[in-house]
Amino acid sequence: MRDSVVGPRVLLRRLRELMAEPLGPQERLDQIVRDIAKNMVAEVCSLYVLRADSVLELYATEGLNPGSVHLAQLRLGQGLVGTIAASARPLNLSNAQEHPAFAYLPETGEEIYHSFLGVPVLRAGRTLGVLVVQNRTMRTYRDDEVEALETTAMVIAEMIATGDLARLSRPGMELDLRRPVSFTGVAFNDGVGLGHVVLHEPRIVVTNLFNEDSEAEIRRLDAALGSLRLSIDDMLSRREVAFEGEHRDVLEAYRMFANDRGWVRRLEEAVRNGLTAEAAVEKVQSDMRARMLHMTDPYMRERMSDFDDLANRLLRQLLGRSPDDVAAALPKDSIIVARSMGAAELLDYPRDKLRGVVLEDGAITSHVVIVARAMGIPVVGQLKGAVSMSENGDAIIADGEDGAVHLRPQPDVESAYAEKVRFRARRQELYRELRSKPSTSKDGVHIDLLMNAGLAVDLPQLADSGAAGIGLFRTELQFMVAATFPRAEAQERLYRDVLDIARGKPVTFRTIDIGGDKVLPYFKGAGQEENPALGWRAVRLTLDRPGLLRTQMRALLRAAGGHELKVMLPMVTELGEVAQAREIIDREVRHLSRFGHLLPTSLKIGAMLEVPSLLFQLDELMEAVDFVSVGSNDLFQFVMATDRGNSQLADRFDPLSVPFLRVLRRIVEAGKRANRPVTLCGELAGKPISAMALVGLGYRSISMSPASIGPVKAMLTELPVGELTAFIDENLAGNSARLPMRALLQTFADDRGIPL
Structure with a gap:
């Protein structure tokens, strides 16, 4: 040239x-x-x-x-x-x-x-x-x-x-532009959402491509880069950004990238070649994104997201747009499409406009999925390429029942799903009619149907769902959506609100369960762990950092003054951990008593049974605690050596398999021997077929997401528990089960007209 x-x-x-x-x-x-x-x-x-x-x-x-x-x-x-x-x-x-x-x-x-x-x-x-x-x-x-x-x-x-x-284009040979696309992912939360795409990291479409004056465009670019750098410095100087932690590390990385001479040089070259400043940003970032998409190194892929965000910030500076402008323009039927996102970011969106969430990554136990479940929003995940194939405003359907996502669907697909939504609405009306009825089986056995919660947004669903109480309040969610450790006063305020809204219904608070996959950006933990699920987390962490547990217990004890307080310790591995935690809790009780604070009318300490080692000390465990809650998600993961976040193993092992059902039966039988209440919390309780199995095993208290209570109660009202117990006992005895237990249970329900 x-x-x-x-x-x-x-x-x-x-x-x-x-x-x-x-x-x-x-x-x-x-x-x-x-x-x-x-x-x-x-x-x-x-x-x-x-x-x-x-x-x-x-x-x-x-x-x-x-x-x-x-x-x-x-x-x-x-x-x-x-x-x-x-x-x-x-x-x-x-x-x-x-x-x-x-x-x-x-x-x-x-x-x-x-x-x-x-x-x-x-x-x-x-x-x-x-x-x-x-x-x-x-x-x-x-x-x-x-x-x-x-x-x-x-x-x-x-x-x-x-x-x-x-x-x-010839018929049947259309361009790869606005064609309908269907993805099959993993259903993370039930429900069907019909709406329009809102990209969580919205791309700003650049329409002005050619510049008239390169030097003027260079000056615009320099000014925007200066403003970008100042905004990052401002974020780093704010008091709510911790001096250490991953959150600050990300911002430090942004500052480094914003000052990267190689990046800036490529932008300036594109401008000198005739592009506007914003077109130069789009070109350089599009080139970089295309190259990095094919990298397998997870660290480099994370840096791609950092550069994407930085480029979007720079485009907003150049075009004079504010993030608030985007939020104001959200359609009333928004379905968020994101590579990944945090729980706090989901809460930034107006709930009344959300119809679903679609994630390229994620797992059923991701923080954002837990929050979405609490908000009753369908979620589909593990859909590679969904972001790059989507544009803001595209029609989209997210099916949280079977994990399907239809982008720019054909009219017949849209009509079929609209009918599916109407059918679900009629079914929900039936569940609402059951709300005030007792959760009693066909043959008169009462089952406590409790709900899982963790945020203030969950609390209205206690009355709406007809739950008998809160069987698991995940206190760590308050920590996960905050920029710094919540102060004792903020914790106390939340716990008091929970108890006030419960109006005397039982509430079980799980002490802070962080570590493993629940990383707080402002907390410097153990660093990178090879096996975080088996690492420094839950009660192990809080016993090593007793200040965390003491602060939380003081807030709980003050909030529960004049009420019953039930506190559950997560991931207990040996009974010595219960004794250590009791000592810390007793010290806080004595401290508050000494200063004349109103104390709870009763204090019950329980353990969450998630670690298989407790299966070999069940009788001793029942004597050491006031109640037991089975954490079926982690217990299944550890018993079956199955990473529950691994999509390749998602359908390989069934929680309704004979070995795991035998484990669950041993636990409930130990509770009966010691006259200790046993509740099961986890995904297993939220599906009618698995809830039916739990009742047949002897569980009389199960806790689930609020949306699951209606379907489970509809199943329960038609269930002959006596017949089911005998059926399960027969098929768990020896090796007599010729068919998988799930298939046998489905046949049992079909023969008796039990809705699953």
Whole structure:
């Protein structure tokens, strides 16, 4: 190319003129490839566009056989063009035919050309096509020529994205733009949401691409970078940002990136090549995102999210937009689509506008999923590519029953789901009618149906669901959504509100259960652990940091003055931990008594049975505590050596298997021998079929999400417990179960008309 600065600017100026001319889409494309070839002194310039069926079709060419346009095609990953599209990386080759990925297309006549430069046509990190130049002589294209072609590809990406080329598509061969897409992920929370996409990290669409004055755009960029750096410094200086912790580490990383000379230099180069400051940010970030998407290193993938956020902040500075503007414009049927997000971030969205959450990552035990469950919002996770395929405002359906997500659904799919939503609404009406009725089985056995909670947003559902009380109040959620450790006064205020709203119904508070996968950004813990689920967490952590437990117990004791207080210790492994915790709690009782504070009318200390070691000291455990709660999520994970966050194992082991049901029966039988109440909390209690199994095993108290109480109560009212107990005992005895227990239980219910 003749000049590293003039060349791209001349080409961009010519493209801008072409965009303004009244040309048809094919005529415009043909002229674009001619101008690119002329500007870059190339004998060939070709544009391939990615179709919805993952095929790259030749849409325009200068130099190749014109009769091959719309006929020559390559699959994604096939040939040099397919390799570029699949990897989102340019290829610069002096002799293309020696490359192992080279594929000969005889209809194009390209066999006489040796040098090859191809760049992906990218928009927001998503590949829309490939732009290629070729020459007969063997040469390697210079870096400034690669930069010029990438900049040109960005302009073409906007042409494709606006739908200008749609008229050139043949039926059944539409472009990969607004086509319907269906994903299959993992259902994290029940429910069906119909609505419109709201990207959690919304991309700002840049429409002003070409600059009139490079130096003025450089000044705009410098001013925006200065404002960005000041805003990050301001966040770091605020009192609520801890001096240590992951939250501060992220902001420090932002500051480092915002001052990174390599990043700034690439932005300035893009501006000098003719782009506006905002278009330069979009181009550099799109290039970086496309490359980093293919990295397997989790650390580098996390840095991608940091750069994405930083680029969005810089775009907002350039365009003068505030995050509050985005929140105000949310549709009334918003479905949040995110790579990942924190619990606090979900609570920032107005609840009345949320219809669902779609996550590329996450697990059923993720903090954001726990909060969404409390809010009654359907969640589907582990949907790779959902963010890059979505645009703000796209129609979307999130099915929290079977893990399906339909983006830009066809009308018949939308109609089918609308009917499904109406059916669910009628079923919910039935559950509301059951709310005031006793939770008693068909043969008169009473079962306490309790709810799990953890935030103030959960509390109204105590009355709405008809729950008999709160069987598990996860106190750590207050810590997880805060920027710093909640003060004792804030903890006391929440606990008092919980007890006041409960109006005498029982509430079991679990002491703070952090560590493992529940990381507080402001708490410097044990650092990176190889097996966090088996590491420094829950009661192990609070006994090593007794100040945490003392502060929390003081808040609980003060809040429960004049009420019964039930406190449960999580992840107890041996009885010595119960004794140590009792000593700390007794010390706080004595302290408050000495200063004349009103104390609880009774104090009951329980243990959460999650660790298999307690199975071998059950009788001693029942003597050491006032009650036991079975944490079925972790207990199943440890008994079956199954990582519950691993999607590859999600369907491999069944909690209703014979071995695990025998474990659960041993626990409830030990409780009966010692006359100690036993409650089961966890996912197992929230599904009618597994709740039915628990009742048959002898559990008379189970705790679940508020939304599960209606379906479980509907099952219970039709359940003959006596028959079920005998049925389960028979099939758990010896090895007589020929079919899986789940199938046997389903048959039992079907034969008796029990709704599951």
